[in-house]
Amino acid sequence: MATCQWVQNLVDRYPERLTGWLTLDWMCEQEAGQLYPIECKPWVDSNIMLYKPCDGIIDSLTKFLFDDDANNNNTNVYFTPKGYISGEVKNTILRPSKREVYFCMDELWTVLCNITKFDVIKERVGKVIWNQEGVFQFQDPLPFIMLNFIQIPYFMLQCIVKGKAWKEARFSEGILK
Numbered sequence: 001m002a003t004c005q006w007v008q009n010l011v012d013r014y015p016e017r018l019t020g021w022l023t024l025d026w027m028c029e030q031e032a033g034q035l036y037p038i039e040c041k042p043w044v045d046s047n048i049m050l051y052k053p054c055d056g057i058i059d060s061l062t063k064f065l066f067d068d069d070a071n072n073n074n075t076n077v078y079f080t081p082k083g084y085i086s087g088e089v090k091n092t093i094l095r096p097s098k099r100e101v102y103f104c105m106d107e108l109w110t111v112l113c114n115i116t117k118f119d120v121i122k123e124r125v126g127k128v129i130w131n132q133e134g135v136f137q138f139q140d141p142l143p144f145i146m147l148n149f150i151q152i153p154y155f156m157l158q159c160i161v162k163g164k165a166w167k168e169a170r171f172s173e174g175i176l177k
Contacts, residue, residue: 003035046173100131105148105171134172147174 007024025039107124114120136144152169155176159166166176 006037100127101134102127102131103134103172104128104136104144105152105169109169109171147171152176 003026011022021042021044023041023043023045024037025041026035027038028035107128111121111124133144135147148171151174152171156166156169158164159176168177169175170177
C-alpha cells in the first residue's frame with residue numbers, strides 16, 4: 001500500500017492535472033525488501049500485460065480507439081476500469097488485479113534447473129496453481145502456442161544454424177539472451 005500512496009503523492013504534487021500514461025519501474029532492495037522508484041516513462045510498456053480482462057483497461061482503451069465521437073472532439077479523455085470519460089477528472093491511478101503473473105515456460109525452466117531443490121519446486125508449483133499465466137487464455141490459446149512452441153523454438157533454431165550461443169530463453173519477453 002505504501003507504493004500506491006507514493007504514486008498518488010507523486011501525481012498529486014503537479015499543479016496541473018497529468019495526462020497520458022506514466023509507467024513507473026521499481027527496484028527492490030533485497031535485504032530489507034524496500035521498493036525504490038528508478039524510472040518514470042511517459043508511455044505504456046510491457047507491464048500493460050499485468051492488466052487482465054477483468055480489470056477493464058484494455059476494453060476501455062479499445063472502445064476509445066474505435067469511438068469516432070471521442071476521437072474527433074478536443075476534450076481530454078481519461079481511462080478508468082469502467083471505461084473512458086471526457087472532461088476534467090483528478091489524476092487516476094490504474095491498478096491491475098492483485099493476482100501475480102507468471103510465464104509457464106519460465107517456471108518450467110526454473111523447476112528443471114532446480115530439480116533437486118524441493119523448496120524451489122514447491123514455490124513454483126504454488127505460483128502456477130494460484131496465479132495467472134501471462135499469455136494463456138482459454139478463449140484464445142493461439143498467442144501462448146505461438147510464443148512458446150513456434151517463436152522461441154524458431155529463435156533457438158536460428159541460433160543453432162548460425163552457430164550463435166545463448167545463455168537463457170526468456171519466454172516472458174519472447175527473446176533469447
